[in-house]
Amino acid sequence: MEKTRTLFDLQRLYATDPIEADRLVFGRESDPVTRRGFLRNAGLSAMAVVLGGSVVFAKDMPAGLIPALLLEGGDEDLLAKLGKDKGLIVLNDKPFNIETPAHLLDDDVTPETRMFLRNNGLIPTAVDVNTWTLTIDGEAVERKVSFSLKDLKTKFSHHTYRLVLECGGNGRAEFDPPAEGNQWTVGAVQCAEWTGVRLRDLLEKAGVKKNAVYIGYYGTDTHLSGDQDKVVISRGVPMGKALEDETLIAFAMNGKDIPLAHGFPLRLVAGGWPASVSGKWLKRIAVRDKVHDGPKMTGDSYKVPIEPVEPGTEVPEEKLRIIESMPVKSLITYPKSGASLVPGQKLNVRGHAWAGDLAVKEMHVSIDFGTTWLKASLLPPHNRLAWQRWSAELTFPKNGYYEVWARATDSEGHSQPMVVPGWNAKGYLNNACHRIAVRVK
Amino acid sequence: MAELDEDRSPGHLRLLAERIGRNVNLLSGVTLLLGVLFVFLTVFPEVFQRVFVASAPEQAATDVGPIAVDEGIVNGIHVETGFIVDDNLEVVRGTCTACHSAKLVTQNRADREGWTKMIRWMQKTQKLWDLGDSEALILDYLAKNYAPQKKGRRARLTNIEWYDLTP
Numbered sequence: 001m002e003k004t005r006t007l008f009d010l011q012r013l014y015a016t017d018p019i020e021a022d023r024l025v026f027g028r029e030s031d032p033v034t035r036r037g038f039l040r041n042a043g044l045s046a047m048a049v050v051l052g053g054s055v056v057f058a059k060d061m062p063a064g065l066i067p068a069l070l071l072e073g074g075d076e077d078l079l080a081k082l083g084k085d086k087g088l089i090v091l092n093d094k095p096f097n098i099e100t101p102a103h104l105l106d107d108d109v110t111p112e113t114r115m116f117l118r119n120n121g122l123i124p125t126a127v128d129v130n131t132w133t134l135t136i137d138g139e140a141v142e143r144k145v146s147f148s149l150k151d152l153k154t155k156f157s158h159h160t161y162r163l164v165l166e167c168g169g170n171g172r173a174e175f176d177p178p179a180e181g182n183q184w185t186v187g188a189v190q191c192a193e194w195t196g197v198r199l200r201d202l203l204e205k206a207g208v209k210k211n212a213v214y215i216g217y218y219g220t221d222t223h224l225s226g227d228q229d230k231v232v233i234s235r236g237v238p239m240g241k242a243l244e245d246e247t248l249i250a251f252a253m254n255g256k257d258i259p260l261a262h263g264f265p266l267r268l269v270a271g272g273w274p275a276s277v278s279g280k281w282l283k284r285i286a287v288r289d290k291v292h293d294g295p296k297m298t299g300d301s302y303k304v305p306i307e308p309v310e311p312g313t314e315v316p317e318e319k320l321r322i323i324e325s326m327p328v329k330s331l332i333t334y335p336k337s338g339a340s341l342v343p344g345q346k347l348n349v350r351g352h353a354w355a356g357d358l359a360v361k362e363m364h365v366s367i368d369f370g371t372t373w374l375k376a377s378l379l380p381p382h383n384r385l386a387w388q389r390w391s392a393e394l395t396f397p398k399n400g401y402y403e404v405w406a407r408a409t410d411s412e413g414h415s416q417p418m419v420v421p422g423w424n425a426k427g428y429l430n431n432a433c434h435r436i437a438v439r440v441k
Numbered sequence: 442m443a444e445l446d447e448d449r450s451p452g453h454l455r456l457l458a459e460r461i462g463r464n465v466n467l468l469s470g471v472t473l474l475l476g477v478l479f480v481f482l483t484v485f486p487e488v489f490q491r492v493f494v495a496s497a498p499e500q501a502a503t504d505v506g507p508i509a510v511d512e513g514i515v516n517g518i519h520v521e522t523g524f525i526v527d528d529n530l531e532v533v534r535g536t537c538t539a540c541h542s543a544k545l546v547t548q549n550r551a552d553r554e555g556w557t558k559m560i561r562w563m564q565k566t567q568k569l570w571d572l573g574d575s576e577a578l579i580l581d582y583l584a585k586n587y588a589p590q591k592k593g594r595r596a597r598l599t600n601i602e603w604y605d606l607t608p
Binding site for chain 2: 090091092093094095174175176177178180181182183223224225227230295299335336337338339340341342345346347403418419420432435436437439
């Protein structure tokens with residue numbers, strides 16, 4: 001019986017065996033030595049029709065470059081194709097931006113199926129694990145070095161950490177005046193288990209010079225404009241964060257190869273900072289002698305006002321700072337909002353709390369709109385930069401409508417605000433307390 | 442908007458993709474593909490435009506050509522894209538969805554000045570071309586149909602789906 005192959009299966013096939021994928025889809029056979037061009041023009045006409053015109057540079061076209069048109073575009077079955085739980089919410093299908101409702105984030109280790117997806121460009125389609133290399137260069141290294149995937153896996157010690165990755169714009173939907181961009185509500189956060197080598201160990205091989213300030217990553221995603229030479233996003237972290245134990249060049253997520261949409265075959269992972277610093281499809285790390293200036297490091301991207309401003313205020317670039325560690329935050333992951341209880345029924349609520357580079361010290365919940373707070377039990381993190389499990393048992397004094405509010409406090413005493421915090425034009429860093437609706441009747 | 446998004450009819454691209462997908466093991470020749478692609482390009486003519494936009498965006502500045510939007514309208518919403526049906530929808534669709542999903546437009550709210558800023562940002566950093574005479578038409582449409590709504594410092598919880606939580 002023939003298994004129905006989804007478009008994403010095709011994408012996986014292209015990722016693992018581009019030449020075979022070309023043969024299956026287009027009848028294309030490329031030169032076995034150069035892996036370019038079309039042997040006997042096999043498949044060329046079919047591909048030309050797909051692309052809506054002749055393939056101008058056919059002889060140079062690399063094998064396995066699946067036309068982006070086949071992969072991108074509106075699609076209600078997108079979640080299934082991407083291997084995502086059907087309860088996730090598609091904010092944007094080109095590029096892919098998909099968030100997870102809070103009640104689907106209950107797992108201690110977020111599975112791929114329930115992991116939010118935030119892409120700036122188009123997912124790369126030709127990933128050849130045999131030729132893939134990671135290069136470390138830049139103004140502030142003694143020597144440029146390159147590693148194959150095999151080098152990384154065999155020549156360096158492996159480390160595994162659970163790391164919280166949260167989009168800098170998680171919570172953007174609540175800002176007033178509205179902030180432009182994908183309107184994330186609460187679910188652009190995840191805590192997966194990443195395995196890889198320490199960036200620090202690789203930087204040692206390149207020799208970091210005294211003038212090093214920042215590292216910047218480069219990946220292989222394609223710009224939405226289709227311009228193959230335009231870098232989609234290239235962000236990074238200061239040397240201090242780059243050299244931490246938990247900052248990894250990861251080749252596995254939750255014990256398996258990283259899924260293509262999440263960065264296969266390599267991803268820089270720096271937990272606790274905006275997830276955009278954790279560059280996917282990693283090809284290159286530049287060690288810079290200044291603050292990295294790649295796309296989305298400059299202008300107002302991932303920046304907030306240095307001094308708090310009245311909502312709607314235009315803030316010049318020199319009065320903005322780059323977001324570093326994310327603020328303290330928590331989610332109620334059980335029950336799902338809308339729980340209806342019978343009188344006297346106890347409710348065990350639970351969730352996760354995290355605090356960027358810091359730990360969460362205390363967790364409180366309220367059922368009376370913040371008038372009184374009950375201290376929740378809180379577990380230590382599995383490792384530094386992992387989220388922490390909290391739980392509490394609630395009783396409700398009489399019938400009626402309630403909201404359960406959750407508030408975390410970090411190790412330096414900062415708590416989540418009850419209202420939306422400091423307005424900023426791009427809608428970053430909303431860590432207002434999470435709320436769910438509960439009724440007793 | 443959310444519930445309307447869920448009602449979106451399957452895109453033509455998906456139909457194409459699924460047909461390719463189901464038949465992937467049979468694709469020894471190109472005949473079937475040609476058939477599928479003929480259908481695809483017949484119903485999805487802007488593909489040609491998108492391909493050429495990618496290679497020469499400046500030439501596509503104002504001439505987005507006629508795009509039929511009457512293939513599915515429910516409650517004033519163009520089903521395939523989720524756009525509100527109003528004057529100038531054709532030029533909005535033809536321009537905005539050349540590079541990104543319509544959802545990136547429909548989930549945002551801004552006044553005319555705010556939408557202008559987003560266009561300038563895309564022109565400065567994202568290779569958006571000079572929109573020429575289309576710009577005013579696009580801004581008319583966006584500022585009218587996707588204007589800001591007051592949310593205050595914290596909105597009430599909405600769209601609560603009540604369910605019995607068994608003890």
